[in-house]
Amino acid sequence: MESTRTREAMPEFDPFERDDKPAHECGIFGIVAPDADVARLTFFGLYALQHRGQESAGIAVSNGRGLRYYKQMGLVSHVFNEDNLRPLVGHFAIGHTRYSTTGSSKLENAQPFVVESALGPLAVGHNGNLSNAAALRRELLLRGVGLTSTSDSEVITQMLAGGEGRTWEEKLRVFMVRAQGAYCLTVLTRDALFAVRDPWGLHPLCLGRLGDRGWVVASESCALGTIGAQFVREVEPGEILMLTEEGPQVIARMPAARSAACLFEYIYFARPDSVLQGASLHAVRVSQGRELARESPADADVVIPVPDSAVPAAIGYAQESGIPYSEGLIKNRYIGRTFIQPDDQLRKVGISLKFNALAENLAGKRVVLIDDSIVRGNTSGPIVRLLREAGATEVHIRVCSPPIRHPCFLGVDMASYPELIAHRMSIPEIQRHLGADSLAYLSLDGLIRSTRREPGNFCKGCFIGEYPVDIEVLDKELFEVR
Structure with missing residues (x-):
């Protein structure tokens, strides 16, 4: 190849501007562990997933009766401390660390999103981007659903909270028929944790085991190792997995004709130890x-x-x-x-x-x-x-x-x-x-x-x-x- 040192005019590099890299997505984490401090374990799981998003972080916990949550802008280590982790007591938890893809970087868009519904409290963490978000958002607004954020993740939350179906399992199936694009979800209800991966398997999601009674889902396997959990398998494309104290149960498998994993997970996004x-x-x-x-x-x-x-x-x-x-x-x-x-x-x-x-x-x-x-x-x-x-x-x-x-x-x-x-x-x-x-x-x-x-x-x-x-x-x- 011909050697040259001629360079076109180039602006001075500003190290405080965005890196010349694809920006990360989000990291999601969920845990069912009756005998453990699930909020603290979620904190360390999110810490392992910090590379996937640095704008905001949040944790929601269920004790079987209701949900408590805390979220704020900033890195995981800046958002959480002993004082705000202490009230997050329960058997189930989900966590999220965000990089914004739809909706700007502000507290209203931080996750998990938490709402009350006819079936009880609901919290949702989302990694990905819905390609039909605008149409789904418009449909919610025309139905009179009030939205407080500009994120497609809130659209997902409201679709589940007010969507068709008499059970969470039915609502999740209906959602997967309606949604297009990339989504890995952790869905926390009063007494169960659901893990959902889009039919194309665009972004990763895996299942791990913690001790005799604990189960964990995470964007990457590196988060499992951080808390001492053992990798079991990946959540399959199009799979809805329910985790309770009884263990994991496959609710549905709705894969696309072929999978379509993101190549940048292999190039750059995922940690090399995943x-x-x-x-x-x-x-x-x-x-x-x-x-x-x-x-x-x-x-x-x-x-x-x-x-x-x-x-x-x-x-x-x-x-x-x-x-x-x-x-x-x-x-x-x-x-x-x-x-x-x-x-x-x-x-x-x-x-x-x-x-x-x-x-x-x-x-x-x-x-x-x-x-x-x-x-x-x-x-x-x-x-x-x-x-x-x-x-x-x-x-x-x-x-x-x-x-x-x-x-x-x-x-x-x-x-x-x-x-x-x-x-x-x-x-x-x-x-x-x-x-x-x-x-x-x-x-x-x-x-x-x-x-x-x-x-x-x-x-x-x-x-x-x-x-x-x-x-x-x-x-x-x-x-x-x-």
């Missing part, structure tokens, strides 16, 4: 790096990752290519967690606020820089510049996903068409824009091979623009009062 479809995500990401090395070799001296998410893929690339692996960038993991804005002098430092380069590992070296994805392209160029300033003689970017040319409408905040660099530029143009000596992406076939699953079992919408369900294009803040 397991999806029986595969360790760390191993899958190492395999992505190996595939990338076979497809797009580079003549270089060292392989380095963009920390932390690209580390397994960089290990795989180094193993397959024979080029030594090394650290070249050290990440300040907490720079985005402060609300204190840098002054003009610090803003000029730019990418160095977020990363420090290890000059002794870079000086005089031809570098292969491994990243898991490039969405907007607003951090890759400054990183290339940082590596050159540290003495790298060449920088070859290798990306462990195909070019992202389309938004996601099914629960991932993937940016809009104008924001996606691969939508508006060709790969050679992106290379010039970033100032790299070469740029290559993993092919879609190579990515799917790394998962060891059948090609037809994935949603590929953000790569090729084909989605498993009909898409109604919605602005994230469509329902906000302007």
